[in-house]
Amino acid sequence: MWRHVAANGLTFLIVALFLLVGVVSWGAGQYRAPGPLAEAICFEVPQGANMRRVAQDLEAMNAVSSPVLFRMGADYSDKSGLLKAGSFRVPEGASMESIVDIVTRGGRSTCGTEVIYRIGINRTTVDVRELDPVSNQFVEVASFDKDEDAAPEGYLSVKDEIGTSFQVIVAEGATSWQITDALGKIDVLEADTTEVPPEGFLAPKSYPITRGDTVSGVLDDMVAEQEAIMAELWPNRVNDLPINSPEEALILASIIEKETGVAEERRQVASVFVNRLNQGMRLQTDPTVIYGITQGEGVLGRGLRQSELRGETPWNTYVIEGLPPTPIANPGRASIEAALNPDTTEYIFFVADGTGGHAFATNLDDHNQNVARWRAIEAERADGG
Template identity: 60%
Template structure:
């Protein structure tokens, strides 16, 4: 009898073991196989949350098929204490294993709300954007210009300011001046710290900078200076031969002029070639943006055309009167303009004028240039009569 009992017990144990192994294999398969999510979602993990709450939220959103297997997988992978707060993009068909990796990896949130503070040549603008997980595109939910704000900021912005997973970016446009950058950063209510002197013109790199609430303004400016210095150093080290610059600083001045003269990417090196040719031939640069800088000192846009008196006025920046380069850059040029100034096209052009398309018509001779100017005047007249 005992032999039969032992035999039956052994058989039962084997069955239990087989079932257990099968259950483990099935659970592992469920944990690592593609999940049921039919469309990407944005999973928000609150500060102080835990994997039980995350599992329930994922179940409600149809991202996982079994909350228990999800929790057991977390335990087995020893990631229970690694949960991060934030908003995370969970892609279509993501497995439980992939979701756990997303919410424990750390780093910045990958979806949700983003505040972009754009510092442009004409004005600074705040945009509140929300990522649509399905299309992977941002939708603007609020926007305003801090300098023109009367009263409180939009409620949408005020609401996201209090959410811990909101991301912030400072986006500098090419061609903004150092004064404009400092003035705009001082208006950014999510930054902290005092800014002393305005950094030297041209030394701040136009780019997109991710910041946290309470980031120090002076530290951010120092990061921008470090980035611009690295860009200029690399471009100077790979510059074309026989350029009319004695130092990287002079190249930076030229880059700022190129930046202000054209917004067409493919024209930058051609525009640079015109000014290099003029310097090599002893001609004056005769460029309006430098004259404008002499009037505004970089403190905002002129907002009108130049007067004849300003074109005749003797300032260090009036390149219709002075020889060579002005004493400093007239804006903060981007990387492409710096590279154009140090590796310009090889041309014989010494003139250019607007062509009505947003670009310019280039010329080697004064006669050809005058014909291009006449065409531009006709275009201006036609537009004025429309």
């Protein structure tokens, strides 16, 4: 009899094991299978939420078929403790496995409202935009000049909301004073410093920020980014450049940055200055004169006077030999690359050509002809032609 009971028990255990394996296999399949979501949504994970709360919210939005399986899958993959607060785009038909990955992988929010502070040469603008999860395209909510316009309701209503993300975009060629001043006026940052970093040592690019970050912390990030760029690019410079240090490379790059906004001619402009330095010619570039007047604190807002072109400042390259003592702005990566890898040309002159770019010349006669053409264009525009 006991043998019969043992045999029945073993049979029961085998059946139970097969059933368990089948249930686990079914659950794993459901966890990885396409979900019921009919169209993409923005899903918000509140600060302090747990996986149970998230699973319930996802079920209410018809994004998951089983909150229990969702939690079990998150636990099994050791991701339950990695939940990140924010607003995330969940695509149509997303599996429970992919949703767990979306809400635990970290990084910036991928959905919801985004506020962008654009620090430019002349002004700081603010753009508020919201992602349409279905089209995966941003829709503009508000846009205004930070210094001249009153903040619109479209900005005031979202800047303190949980889930709103922020970024600062710094334009190439902005000065350290302009950047520091603009950061101090951004109301989601803590204005803990007015100390201006050295000119040229802030990398112009996009930086994610969060409410409560400090101005000094954002500036530190910009310095670290510029240091990383220089550490990468300086060892790969071409031979026989008339610059002897990364600091001098930043000076030259800043002049290139201020002289042209046309990406395709940066290396040509760089070749002019490299040729002039190699030949012992003065650089004679207007942006350095302007920096000597403004010290980077704002824009001049008018043309240069002849007395200013002759005036002696450490930055006036019509007067001094070689490079000025500091950069005159914060150059972007492309201008640094141009300074370290200029085109090989014989150009020693350039002047505006009326198209936004420049006409280059290897000798004074050709340059004077280019200047005459530019003056004619200026005169025609002044006459309204």
